[in-house]
Amino acid sequence: MAIGLVIALGVLMLVMMSGLVQSLEETRRAYYERHRLAQVFAPLQRAPESILARLVVLEGVTAVAGRVTGSALINLPDEDLPLSAQAVSLPDRGEARLNDIYLTSGRRPDPTRESEIVLLQDFAKAHGLSPGDRLSATMNGARRVFNIVGLAQAPEFLYSAPPGEFIPDDNRFAVIWMSQSALAAVYDMNGAVNQILLGVVDEGRSEAILDRVDQLLEPYGGLGAYGLSDHVSNRFMEEEINGLKVSNRIVPPIFLAVAAFLLNIVISRMIHAEREQIGLLKAFGYRDSEISLHYLKFILLIAVSGALLGCLLGVLSGRSLAQFYQSYYKFPFLVFQVDPAMFLLGTLVSVLAASAGGMWVLIGVYRLTPAVAMQPPAPSDYSRSAKLSAWLKRGLDQPGRMVARRLLRQPGRAAGGIVGIAAGMSLAVAMLNVMSSFDRTMALSFTLIDRSDLQVSFIESLSDKVLYELQSIEGVIEVEPVRSVAVLFSHGHQSYRGAITGLPASVRLNRALDAEQQAIPMQDEGIVLGSALADLLQVSPGDMLTVNVREGRQPKLQIPVTAVAETLIGSPAYMALDRLNRVLREPNRVTGAYLRIDSSQQDQIFRKIKALPAIAGVSLKHKARQAFQTLVDNSAGAVRYLMAAIAGVISFGIVYNSARIAFAERARDLASLRVIGFSRSETAFVLLAELAIITLLALPLGGLIGYYLVFAISKGFSTDLYQVSAIFVPQSYGFAALAVIIAALFSGWLVKRDIDRIDLVSALKIRE
Template sequence: MRSLDRKLLRDLVRLWPQALAIAMVMAAGVATLILAVGAHQSLDETRAAYYERNRFADVFAEATRAPNRLGDAIAAIPGVSAVETRIVEVALLDIPGMSEPASAQLVSLPDIGRPVLNRLYMREGRRPIVGDENEVVVNEAFAEAHGFTIGSRFKALLKGAKREVRVVGIALSPEFIYTIGPGDLMPDPRRFGIVWMSEKTLAAAYDLDGAFSNVAVALLRDANEDAVIDALDDLLARYGGAGAYGRKDQISHAFIDAELEQLAAMARVLPPIFLIVAAFLVNMTMSRLVALEREQIGLLKAIGYGNGAIGMHYLKFVLAIAVVGTLIGAIAGTWLGIGLARMYGDFFNFPFLIFRKDPSIYVIAVLVTVVTAGVGALKTVSGIARLSPAVAMAPPAPAIYSRSPFWRIARLIGLPQSLTMVIRHLVHVPVRTGSAILGIALGVSIVIASIWAYPSIDFMVDVTFFRADRQDASISFSETKRIAAAYEVARLPGVLAVEPFRSVPVRIRFGHKERRVSVLGKPADATLSRVIDMDLRPLTMPETGIVLSDMLARTIGARTGDIVEMDLLEGDRRTVQVPVTATVEGFIGLSAYMELSALNRLKREGALISGVYFSLDTARQDALYAEITDIPAANFIALQKVSLQKFRETLAENIFIMTFVYVTLASIIAFGVVYNSARISLSERGRELASLRVLGFTRAEVSRILLLELAIVTFLAQPLGCLIGYGFAYAIVTGFESELYQVPFVLTPDIFAWSSIVVLSAAAISALIVRRRIDRLDLIEVLKTRE
């Protein structure tokens, strides 16, 4: 082995704590990259494979009652490769042991053969037998929530008639990976499920013999989706078509797309932050390490080693650390990535999971880490070449501390001697002090970037559930009803106040941008379900015009005062123009609102409603639930408190897991930054501190000098770290934004406080380790040192 290589091994052994700390910082960056990219690829490839194997449709449309013969005309549309006509309805369920009403989306299965599209993935059992009206298949999450097995029974309210059904199969479907009920914000498998029944059974129950209410279409590879949607709308218009839409607007697919966007945002933002910190730490450590080895470098040059050999020696030192960090990070990232992918697989109800250990991810991780480490060490290595042997072997010139007014002030106010010594040293080496402050500040910032979400989620919950939607529950009708239906709901036991609403599907357009949304009509004086403006104040619904959520307005490029076009997707299907009268706050989905009577006038219809919001007396809610299940018109009941609880539970579980992972990685980086800063300071001032021991200073007094320096640097880094962390958090929030979720950017003082606590804790642990090193200072070596 070459002499320099033996020296390299000795240096790595001698400096193993510092080398390991740097390696762990790099490992955190690599793990974050593999975790984020790996989970994104896993979710994307699993979804793609599931869609392909079970033939997930590309276009969907609903109708009131379209004849089955229309299927041939749909199949003849240019670009269409397959058509599946079916019956889809929403119904209330009466489940034993469950007081509050549950609902299900009823989907017909062909009586002969398998579905052409959206095929079931059977977990247990079989499909219903032709002619048996009571056999059903339920989705797996719904079955697990209620403990259903093959043979379990419950009742379904099919257009006013209660029917007891028997579970004969448990299945999954690519159409319902993310199963969410109308008006809910999160999946709640206890209260909403998917029930597949015989087509003959549903046709008889809903008076759809020889007809369908829903169609799914698969497209050829080169088909024009917009043209197919337009042709499908034309065919279904006379049969109550509600507007066809593509896969991107299908609710399950859209939610998974939003999740993929968030994972992609994490992969774009967090790994670069971690790796930048690693590069800075390598630079800081290597520059100070080389300064400590000036004499060795001078000696190596004096005996004939060239600049290239010595520079390569220190570059190897860095690359060795990078290799260790990459290995640790690759193992940890793969393990965490598989765990995260499994979490998503369980949450989204995938029948299988693909976590492909793509070699390109690991190659990218290695290259990025090695390049990052190399860039961090490049300045130091280039500085070695400029050192002549004579200069390198000579000890550094003693520091000259000028007598500035600061020292007079220090003596005048009676600063302790140890504090004066520390401040004098920090001021004398401003670049080194600044780099240490910046390094620790970066540690604070990445902790902020990892835990920023908690106050944002709390703010979202407050606005959504307590300022805007303050009702206790809402009832959605299977079809529009006269306003008198609201008064019927008001007479139910326990109902204290009611507020009607209407939902109308439209295609809203401004310029060349358009989106498919539902316009929600609300009374002008709404008090239960309110619209909140950008200043977080309740908005009185204007008598004319439309109110857009901020995200919808930005998506289509409209502002207050602009005229937007709306294609009404039900009824007479006219195109109308309405002015935008206001933009309001909204964090979930793309929303549009109108005053209820104005919306009905726009539709040229009477006082019609789609459902009712209401508040209730909780002491009588069981009696209310018992009567609701007997209302023929009702097909879904949304319970606000239950939705809030599910929203919190789901977010708490997912965010806690993600936050725990990233805070752990961020804490490793914070500790690595603080520990390396403290250890290097000890190495630089070891002889000085030992000399103080020889002069009679106690161990506590000597330790106080170095630890006081660490404390000052750490505390000075907190404001800068909070400022940088604010920028990092803003970048992440911006990356998370999608049309389904708009996370508000809210950073409260406790986030900064907890981030500081994490870094201060790392500093305290580092201080304890350094204190033990101070206690072992070699006083004999100091006595042998020449001036």
């Protein structure tokens, strides 16, 4: 039963994670198709609607739509700071050809009523808003009051973050949909668009289309077309699916390997105990294959029973997690489904793993001849085994010498137990270190790198004179400028669509740090890359990087990499602010600022910032940190807790089964000790001391294996959106060792109960 449950857990993880991957991929595909999510996004400054006719005839393009988008600030009475929002237009009539919405309640806005909007459902729920309520928002520098007529979700906003942040937060970011004519009037875009959407025949061949679109839109201030693979919401979804795939490759094999290890021991003990029956059967004419099939059926019964239970539990667990993913990733529907082939695969893999565990033992059945098998087994020859040294004999009493002799005479069996326990401990060590890595990410990103209190983002790049306005607010201690420019990085065959962050030479509030957590100065020449970006582009300090700027004059630059910064959130790139402005030929420009403020005057500061017309968004560091904590706890973090629990289960399973098997093998010996005068405690010591020594020897090996396992798991969880560094916390080894010791003590207590209850008469009977 215990081994069957281990198999069931392995199959559960296989079915659950495979089903989640399939369900998420299928739901995403269906959601994208039903609401016609574009495969190409092309933002620009302003273009006449007539440009759409020139784009629709491009080879490979199936549909084209133009729309108006813009930033907005929502003013809620219970919020100190304005909340960031994105305004998006909907066609005046009918559904959108591309990027349509999923209306969850209410109706679409009436184009004849400019004040009607549809609001993102999750933001509305977070603030208790519903159709019929009124909402105040600042758009294009003017405050307006809108009527909410509907709530909606959209496939392009499965995962949405406030400006300047990577982490989504339903409380602080909203999407407002308005009719095209109404939103065009707000942003002075009548007869024009500032974003173009394209549907293509084959997304895998969209590179040529992107180049052609950029050429056509260059006169209109094109900011660089990009494909769905670079869309932030889709990228987060893709990373979540990849994380599940990584876990699915790591976890189930561990369970099945443990089950195979335990089955090998169990079947070996059974054949050793029943060798005389095997000899009798052979003497009566039973073939080796028939006898082996008897034990193989026992193995298959365990494997198939465990697999069937695992399939059932996997479906139930998958459905439960599917509900979580539906709410967290804002899917309007998500039905958990498993490919029937996964049930077959889970059963087949379980059978193969279980058969592998017993096959080497079953080969011994063929080697047993009836005459040999029907005789009691010859006493083991320990003449070549290690001997107890004289000093060890003097230092140990009789029970202690019995324990030492058994370990020395059967080193292979002891080594198997040591490796099994070490495997369980190594997974615990690795997961505890990975959990500490998430904590380090939080501390490094929000304490050492970002030392500000809040970040302000502007609607567009502004003159740095705006900094004096911020500095003049009473209670603002320090203001540090920043400029973000959208670019395309290239190095060899590698490319990445991201942004360059311009920082002042004497940066204090938002620093780039090296591996030793020392600030990297911004040099007048060169660029500093985040570690994740450097790995993606396969560059190191001294390499030359090609940078295609996607704003303004859109120059193509060759910039040397001067350093690699230790970053754990996002894939940033840093340049000296003055140098960045010079190469763009736009001196003294900024797109935002980091502020350090007097917390005792924050209410007054927030009110004044709220009144500034050029603000696109305000990000409080402590709220961004809370959002990131929610992210890691609900996505990769949820898996780390699950794997930590799995490590505990494996550790206990191996320790307990090792103790049970050792007790079953030595029940006659232990009963003999009781008969010749050993007390219950002394008898239990002979068995449990062996288990204790094996457990203690496994601890350093488990720590060593866990050291290397940290690197593999950290790499599996890391993405270009956030990185999990491989760090080693001494406490993790202590906690993992303590967990194994507790499992061993509990297992020993359970086995000691059986030793105390042993039936001496039955145990001492011999079959002859």
